[in-house]
Amino acid sequence: MxxxxxxxxxxxxxxxxxxxxxxxxARTPELGIAEVAQRVDVITxxxxxxxxxxxxxxxxxxxxxxxxxxxxxxxxxxxxxxxxAVDLYLGAxxxxxxxxxxxPDPSDGTRDALxxxxxxxxxxxxxxxxxxxxxxxxRAIGQVTDCYPRASLETTITRDTINQFYLxxxxxxxxxxxxxVNGGDRPLYTYLGCLQPRLGNAVYSNPGAIAPLFxxxxxxxxxxxxxxxxxxxxxxxxxxGTQHFPLQKRLPNDTPIGPAATLALIGDxxxxxPQWVRGCYFSSYGASLMLGVGVPLPVLNEEVVRxxxxxxxxxxxxxxxxxxxxxxxxxxxxVSYAQLKSGRLTMDGKTVRVAPLASLHLSRQVxxxxxxxxxxxxxxxxxxxxxxxxxxxxxxxxRISSQINLE
Amino acid sequence: MPVTYRLAKDFNVAANIIRxxxxxxxxxxxLVELSGDIDQLDAAMEWLRLQDIGxxxxxxxxxxxxxxxxxxxxxxxxxxxxxxxxxxxxxxLNFARSRCIVCEQCIPTCPVQAISTxx
Ligand code: SF4
Ligand code: SF4
Numbered sequence: 001m002x003x004x005x006x007x008x009x010x011x012x013x014x015x016x017x018x019x020x021x022x023x024x025x026a027r028t029p030e031l032g033i034a035e036v037a038q039r040v041d042v043i044t045x046x047x048x049x050x051x052x053x054x055x056x057x058x059x060x061x062x063x064x065x066x067x068x069x070x071x072x073x074x075x076x077x078x079x080x081x082x083x084x085a086v087d088l089y090l091g092a093x094x095x096x097x098x099x100x101x102x103x104p105d106p107s108d109g110t111r112d113a114l115x116x117x118x119x120x121x122x123x124x125x126x127x128x129x130x131x132x133x134x135x136x137x138x139r140a141i142g143q144v145t146d147c148y149p150r151a152s153l154e155t156t157i158t159r160d161t162i163n164q165f166y167l168x169x170x171x172x173x174x175x176x177x178x179x180x181v182n183g184g185d186r187p188l189y190t191y192l193g194c195l196q197p198r199l200g201n202a203v204y205s206n207p208g209a210i211a212p213l214f215x216x217x218x219x220x221x222x223x224x225x226x227x228x229x230x231x232x233x234x235x236x237x238x239x240x241g242t243q244h245f246p247l248q249k250r251l252p253n254d255t256p257i258g259p260a261a262t263l264a265l266i267g268d269x270x271x272x273x274p275q276w277v278r279g280c281y282f283s284s285y286g287a288s289l290m291l292g293v294g295v296p297l298p299v300l301n302e303e304v305v306r307x308x309x310x311x312x313x314x315x316x317x318x319x320x321x322x323x324x325x326x327x328x329x330x331x332x333x334x335v336s337y338a339q340l341k342s343g344r345l346t347m348d349g350k351t352v353r354v355a356p357l358a359s360l361h362l363s364r365q366v367x368x369x370x371x372x373x374x375x376x377x378x379x380x381x382x383x384x385x386x387x388x389x390x391x392x393x394x395x396x397x398x399r400i401s402s403q404i405n406l407e
Numbered sequence: 408m409p410v411t412y413r414l415a416k417d418f419n420v421a422a423n424i425i426r427x428x429x430x431x432x433x434x435x436x437x438l439v440e441l442s443g444d445i446d447q448l449d450a451a452m453e454w455l456r457l458q459d460i461g462x463x464x465x466x467x468x469x470x471x472x473x474x475x476x477x478x479x480x481x482x483x484x485x486x487x488x489x490x491x492x493x494x495x496x497x498x499x500l501n502f503a504r505s506r507c508i509v510c511e512q513c514i515p516t517c518p519v520q521a522i523s524t525x526x
Contacts, residue, residue, distance in 0.1 A: 049479075050518065120520070193481045193484075193485075193516060193518070194485060194515075194516055196485070201485065202484070278477060280477075280519050281518055281519075281520070282518055283515040290477060341495075343483075343492075343493070343495075353483075354484065355481055355482075355483045355485075355493075356480040356481075356493070357479055357480070357481055358479065359477045359478045359479045359480070360478070360480070360498035361478035361499050362477055364498070
């Protein structure tokens with residue numbers, strides 16, 4: 001039907017026809033798949049949700065005398081330093097430490113600033129602050145060697161005073177996820193927020209039919225090297241994500257019934273926009289990073305459009321009870337995203353309030369922003385250099401769990 | 408003047424100081440939360456006025472910083488009165504202040520700390 005090169009040619013002439021996936025879902029029933037596939041070159045999708053398996057690679061630049069960093073804290077958050085001298089990796093869910101070697105000096109008046117709201121911080125907040133142009137305090141201890149004589153370093157950095165600053169996120173863009181509930185009798189504080197006892201609420205975290213990977217269930221047009229919108233900048237699909245599980249059970253429409261494919265993403269954080277990168281904190285659970293990610297789907301054939309017509313009523317997620325502290329938790333069965341988005345669910349004869357965790361509003365805005373980039377000729381598509389694996393199984397640490405087996 | 412002492416001793420009213428700006432021999436302000444028997448509260452306020460202390464009352468209110476809010480909706484599943492809801496068209500957060508009972512359960516729930524009280 002058309003190739004990526006032809007699409008890019010049209011994008012560069014600002015003549016490409018770009019629709020958001022919501023427009024495709026709304027207009028295809030009336031126009032028909034063939035007609036939409038004729039007219040549309042690119043379909044944009046987006047999501048905005050907490051993605052805790054994210055992090056930033058930073059290179060501070062060499063000091064004089066130079067240092068080989070052994071341990072390092074950025075605004076009190078431990079960064080991994082087990083690379084070359086001043087290379088660091090700052091993980092989004094690493095909590096801020098207080099009173100440790102990375103703690104800012106209390107005598108300089110920062111002690112008040114360390115009271116509880118600030119304690120609810122972690123790597124995600126530091127990454128978001130750097131992207132917002134704020135300065136971040138760095139404290140490092142060096143391993144003294146003949147070539148790296150410096151023993152310690154205390155300085156302040158911004159994104160403009162360091163060499164490289166890019167996100168490398170080992171697991172983003174879950175293709176479907178779960179719905180959390182709590183059948184126990186005390187509140188549970190989880191990565192889905194607070195789950196109230198006795199099925200007090202339910203939380204789902206995937207934006208459903210508008211989510212990028214629900215619209216390409218077998219990753220036919222997404223692969224390694226696909227260019228994406230990442231945090232308001234340009235990013236790429238680097239690899240399969242951790243826990244990538246394409247063999248998840250699927251419905252007849254090929255969408256998975258639970259967590260399935262994931263992607264590892266990479267992108268220059270210096271180009272990112274604070275609007276799409278937000279540090280967040282879940283009460284009594286920890287810090288994370290909310291990220292806007294947009295994926296363009298090239299309309300190479302009618303099948304691409306057909307996949308994008310999937311509706312919230314046709315996709316499901318499992319309802320999982322978090323009150324059982326096991327890896328495999330009992331489920332209350334599958335529920336459709338249309339039901340979840342209605343805000344109510346009936347379980348055990350009881351009406352349960354349902355809240356999302358992905359921002360449906362900002363997910364939609366990501367798809368619109370990406371469409372605007374393509375319309376303006378600022379964003380072209382790439383041909384993947386390799387496909388993502390379609391046969392990964394989902395291994396668990398059986399040996400460890402059998403040691404604590406209570407059965 | 409030991410205002411909070413007199414409130415406690417004479418009226419059995421507990422005064423929880425939220426903010427204080429007081430310096431010797433100057434006019435200061437004190438933001439206090441008073442709790443006690445309703446009649447005694449009235450009497451305590453009357454006494455304060457007689458001491459030439461200007462009083463203005465303020466009730467605790469929820470504030471939502473819409474600049475920080477990401478419309479994730481997490482607070483809507485916690486709010487017991489459905490004062491917090493998501494608009495089913497735009498998926499933006501709606502706050503119906505008239506329904507809010509200031510239970511403050513939403514405050515720790517918000518992952519971006521967009522919710523606070525005015526006090
Ligand atoms: S204070 Fe309570 S009632 Fe008011 S919005 Fe928050 S959760 Fe709802
Ligand atoms: S939890 Fe916070 S960010 Fe999410 S919708 Fe409520 S106020 Fe907005």
